[in-house]
Amino acid sequence: MNKRVVALVIGVSVLLGLATGYFLQGDPIGKIGTRQQKPAVNTGSVEVKIDAETPVILEKEFLRSHKVIISEFENRLDIIGSTLDEIRARYSTENGFFINFTNGTLVIRQAIDDWTPEDKQKCRLKEYQGMVAIYIGPDAEHDILMKVTAIRFDSLPVSIKEAIRNGEYEFQNEAEVNDALENLDEYF
Numbered sequence: 001m002n003k004r005v006v007a008l009v010i011g012v013s014v015l016l017g018l019a020t021g022y023f024l025q026g027d028p029i030g031k032i033g034t035r036q037q038k039p040a041v042n043t044g045s046v047e048v049k050i051d052a053e054t055p056v057i058l059e060k061e062f063l064r065s066h067k068v069i070i071s072e073f074e075n076r077l078d079i080i081g082s083t084l085d086e087i088r089a090r091y092s093t094e095n096g097f098f099i100n101f102t103n104g105t106l107v108i109r110q111a112i113d114d115w116t117p118e119d120k121q122k123c124r125l126k127e128y129q130g131m132v133a134i135y136i137g138p139d140a141e142h143d144i145l146m147k148v149t150a151i152r153f154d155s156l157p158v159s160i161k162e163a164i165r166n167g168e169y170e171f172q173n174e175a176e177v178n179d180a181l182e183n184l185d186e187y188f
Contacts, residue, residue, distance in 0.1 A: 048084050048101055059109040065116045065138065073108055115142075123177040125169035127153045132164070132184065134177055140167050146174075151184055160184070 050056065056073040073079075079087050084101055087108075091097035096111040119138035123146070126135050132151040137143025153161065163169055171177040 050079050050082055050087070050106055052080055055105045057105060057107050059107060061109060061111045062116045062119075063111060063113045065114075065119045067116050067119075069116065073106075079106075118172070121173045123171045123174055124167060125164050125177065125180070127161075127164065130154065132156070132181075134174075134181075136174070140170075149181060151181075156184070 056076050056079065058071050058073040060069045060071070061067075062069070079090075082090075084099065084106075087106070088099045091099060091108060091110075096113075098109040098111070100107045100109070115138040121136070122138060122143075123134055123136050124140060124143065126133055126140075128145060128148055130153055131148050132153055133148045134146045135143040136146045153164075156164070169177075169180065171180060
């Protein structure tokens with residue numbers, strides 16, 4: 001019996017030792033030993049100030065043309081030394097601006113409810129009161145009469161009349177339309 005009691009005491013001691021070790025390892029109460037503190041993640045934002053070395057890009061999004069023109073920001077000197085919050089206050093979303101700072105570059109995006117300057121310079125030939133006329137504007141729906149030529153629309157060949165009616169005589173600027181008119185001057 002002596003051997004049984006000794007074996008039982010040893011078995012209980014081993015089980016109590018294992019349970020105590022398991023308990024101390026987890027230390028659910030946090031009162032035993034020193035706990036290792038895990039590093040904290042910094043969730044606060046760093047205040048960014050724009051300096052003379054910061055690249056500043058302006059993206060003008062022309063909503064009617066569905067085009068974006070990218071250039072350097074013209075008013076760069078006005079924002080040097082400013083924080084992002086100060087820049088966002090000056091160039092607010094209510095005024096069509098969106099400010100983004102990524103990879104050390106400040107991007108100012110401006111939404112403009114208009115046509116690009118290039119689109120506004122487009123020219124096309126149309127008929128106006130029996131004469132060939134030059135219209136200027138972004139497209140045939142939003143153009144205005146610029147001038148009426150001395151070319152009678154009826155004097156043009158049928159293929160040219162149809163091309164003009166179908167909007168095929170459209171040009172990037174006034175110089176290009178004048179070049180095209182030189183080819184039509186034989187129909188005066």
